Structure formats: structure tokens, C-alpha cells
Amino acid sequence: MGLELWPPAVQVALAGVLGLLLGSFLNVVIYRLPKMMEQQWAAECAEFVAQQQSDGAKPPAHAGVTAPVAPAQAFNLWTPRSRCPACGHGVRWWENIPVLSFLYLRGRCSACGARIGWRYPLVELATAGLFAWCIARWGWTPAGLCWCGFAAALLALACIDWDTTLLPDDITQPLLWAGLLASVLGWSGVPLSQAVVGAAAGYLSLWLVYWGFKLATGKEGMGFGDFKLFAALGAWFGWQALVPIILLASVIGALVGIAMKVFHTLRPGGYVPFGPFLAGAGIVAMVFGPGAILQAVWMLLV
Structure with missing residues (x-):
């Protein structure tokens, strides 16, 4: 049976749950994408400086980088796993449930007690609300x-x-x-x-x-x-x-x-x-x- 045949309330609720899950991923995008861009810019600058040096040209005085530096580990939207920025504690699955984990942990890291920003659950709730509204308006x-x-x-x-x-x-x-x-x-x-x-x-x-x-x-x-x-x-x-x-x-x-x-x-x-x-x-x-x-x-x- 297609989703469009389900009761409207169920369709909207399902959209809200999907929004909560995607909202959790959006928090990762919001935090990591700018850092990924900065890494890319640094790598491009380093590559340019290294090329200048290999060609015998003097690099700009403000370059600040002499050779490409390989990152210590892969950093993208998928790896490494989410960690507490204060103590490095790896977030376990039950600590990563949208909104519920934040409430259960009372907005703090389970390892060091550092505060977790309110934006995380707010982004999840906002995404859930917007998804629910879109499906209520246009359906699946x-x-x-x-x-x-x-x-x-x-x-x-x-x-x-x-x-x-x-x-x-x-x-x-x-x-x-x-x-x-x-x-x-x-x-x-x-x-x-x-x-x-x-x-x-x-x-x-x-x-x-x-x-x-x-x-x-x-x-x-x-x-x-x-x-x-x-x-x-x-x-x-x-x-x-x-x-x-x-x-x-x-x-x-x-x-x-x-x-x-x-x-x-x-x-x-x-x-x-x-x-x-x-x-x-x-x-x-x-x-x-x-x-x-x-x-x-x-x-x-x-």
C-alpha cells in the first residue's frame, strides 16, 4: 500500500520522524562542511606553494605554507564518528537519537559534562516541523x-x-x-x-x-x-x-x-x-x- 493511502495524520507523523533524522544529519553538515572547505583551501594553497618551489619561483611571503600537509585522518560528512569537542568522547548510538538523547543527557556530554548546544535539538525540531508541513501541504x-x-x-x-x-x-x-x-x-x-x-x-x-x-x-x-x-x-x-x-x-x-x-x-x-x-x-x-x-x-x- 502506498504512503498516499495512509491516514493523513500518519503521513505527517512519518514526515516529522524523517525530518528529525535528517535534522540530525544537518547538524553534521552545518559543523563539518565549513571545516572541509577550509581544509580544501589549505591543501590548494600548499599545493600552489609547492609547485612554485619546484619551478624555482619564490612563493609569496604571505603564503605561510611550504608543502602540502596530509590530514591526520579522513574528515568528511561520514568520518570520523561524532565526538565531544571538549573531551573527544565518541558519541554512542543511544546518545545520538534526535532530541531524546539531548533531553536524556540534560544537554551535557555523558563523559565530561560539557554543555551541548541547544541548536542541535532546535535544528532537528525545525527540520521535523518543516517536513511535516510540506507533506501535509503536498503529500508524499x-x-x-x-x-x-x-x-x-x-x-x-x-x-x-x-x-x-x-x-x-x-x-x-x-x-x-x-x-x-x-x-x-x-x-x-x-x-x-x-x-x-x-x-x-x-x-x-x-x-x-x-x-x-x-x-x-x-x-x-x-x-x-x-x-x-x-x-x-x-x-x-x-x-x-x-x-x-x-x-x-x-x-x-x-x-x-x-x-x-x-x-x-x-x-x-x-x-x-x-x-x-x-x-x-x-x-x-x-x-x-x-x-x-x-x-x-x-x-x-x-
């Missing part, structure tokens, strides 16, 4: 599964950008192409022409803002990852949704930035990453529709 259909993937990608991007100011191409680019493919197959409900124009307009609009700000101030107001994320949102929702999404992201981002400045919690340099607000606006657009965003922005401003 290709469209429902596509929007589940969309929500998971935005959640991961928001957390990674908040932590590191990085929006990895490993997520933004597949998200963009997935939006175009979902349009072609009729899963996103957006005509292909609107998706293509949305992707192009999303990228070019922030690209123009970036260069205008840089020419005017000599500073970089955002990163290229923001362009790609906005392009992906344009591919998923069409060009008509770009203005509501950017308005909501800008208003919320400004309010959060002002609050952080008032409470002296801004990071060195006084920056606030824009990606989390773009991702949040994308999730709001998925749940309520782009049209509802304009009403929300109006209420915030008034």
Missing part, C-alpha cells in the same frame, strides 16, 4: 519531497552563514539547479520561463547592489554566496517573488542588526551575515506564499 509526492529538500537546504545554509559567513557552493548551486529542474517537471508550480528569469534576476540584482556599494564605499557589503542563494530562490518561486523576499530579508536583517548593535553583540567589523535572512524569507515564502510577505513587511514597518 515528488513536489512534497522537493520542498522538503528545499527547506532542509535553506536551514543548513542559514546556520552555516550565521556561524562562518560562508554560503557553500556545494549547497547553493544544487539548490539553484533543483529549482529549475522542479520547474521543468512541474513539481514547484512555477513555469520554467519565470524560474529562469527569477534565477537570472536574483543573481544580477544583488550583483549590481554589491558593485554599487563597493564603488561608493570601497567596501564589500555582501558575498557572492548571497547572489547564488537569491538566484536559487528566484528559480524556486519565480521572478515575481524576488521583491517580497528581499524586502522581508532586508527588514528583518536591519532589525536584528540594530538590536545587536544596541546590545553590543555585533561581531568584529560590525557585520551581520545576510544569508540567514534570505533563507528565512525563503522558508516564509514556502509556508505562506510570496504574496503574504508583503503584508508582513507592511505590518513590520507600520
Whole structure:
């Protein structure tokens, strides 16, 4: 019997359980993917310096690396097994059950008592809630599964950008192409022409803002990852949704930035990453529709 024939409540509950499991994996992605990128950059720099030396050229004084350094062990999304960052205790299976293990351990490592961040269960619960909503809205259909993937990608991007100011191409680019493919197959409900124009307009609009700000101030107001994320949102929702999404992201981002400045919690340099607000606006657009965003922005401003 297909899942679509099961009672709706069971379908939604199953989606929530799947979201909890994937949310646990998203925590791994959020923590490890930036470190994997840093390792790759270091290896590429070391390889460049070694090549320069082998060619007899003097490496740049700021290179800081003289030869490629092999990592002590493989480090990716699958290995090594999860460990406590404080004491190195390997997380056992029963300590890795989404949400329940956190509650059972009272938010602390079972070996050293170090605190476990609240973000871990919150990411799991958020993923569960979004998956449940998508399946309640679209059912166990290709469209429902596509929007589940969309929500998971935005959640991961928001957390990674908040932590590191990085929006990895490993997520933004597949998200963009997935939006175009979902349009072609009729899963996103957006005509292909609107998706293509949305992707192009999303990228070019922030690209123009970036260069205008840089020419005017000599500073970089955002990163290229923001362009790609906005392009992906344009591919998923069409060009008509770009203005509501950017308005909501800008208003919320400004309010959060002002609050952080008032409470002296801004990071060195006084920056606030824009990606989390773009991702949040994308999730709001998925749940309520782009049209509802304009009403929300109006209420915030008034």
C-alpha cells in the first residue's frame, strides 16, 4: 500500500520522524562542511606553494605554507564518528537519537559534562516541523519531497552563514539547479520561463547592489554566496517573488542588526551575515506564499 493511502495524520507523523533524522544529519553538515572547505583551501594553497618551489619561483611571503600537509585522518560528512569537542568522547548510538538523547543527557556530554548546544535539538525540531508541513501541504509526492529538500537546504545554509559567513557552493548551486529542474517537471508550480528569469534576476540584482556599494564605499557589503542563494530562490518561486523576499530579508536583517548593535553583540567589523535572512524569507515564502510577505513587511514597518 502506498504512503498516499495512509491516514493523513500518519503521513505527517512519518514526515516529522524523517525530518528529525535528517535534522540530525544537518547538524553534521552545518559543523563539518565549513571545516572541509577550509581544509580544501589549505591543501590548494600548499599545493600552489609547492609547485612554485619546484619551478624555482619564490612563493609569496604571505603564503605561510611550504608543502602540502596530509590530514591526520579522513574528515568528511561520514568520518570520523561524532565526538565531544571538549573531551573527544565518541558519541554512542543511544546518545545520538534526535532530541531524546539531548533531553536524556540534560544537554551535557555523558563523559565530561560539557554543555551541548541547544541548536542541535532546535535544528532537528525545525527540520521535523518543516517536513511535516510540506507533506501535509503536498503529500508524499515528488513536489512534497522537493520542498522538503528545499527547506532542509535553506536551514543548513542559514546556520552555516550565521556561524562562518560562508554560503557553500556545494549547497547553493544544487539548490539553484533543483529549482529549475522542479520547474521543468512541474513539481514547484512555477513555469520554467519565470524560474529562469527569477534565477537570472536574483543573481544580477544583488550583483549590481554589491558593485554599487563597493564603488561608493570601497567596501564589500555582501558575498557572492548571497547572489547564488537569491538566484536559487528566484528559480524556486519565480521572478515575481524576488521583491517580497528581499524586502522581508532586508527588514528583518536591519532589525536584528540594530538590536545587536544596541546590545553590543555585533561581531568584529560590525557585520551581520545576510544569508540567514534570505533563507528565512525563503522558508516564509514556502509556508505562506510570496504574496503574504508583503503584508508582513507592511505590518513590520507600520
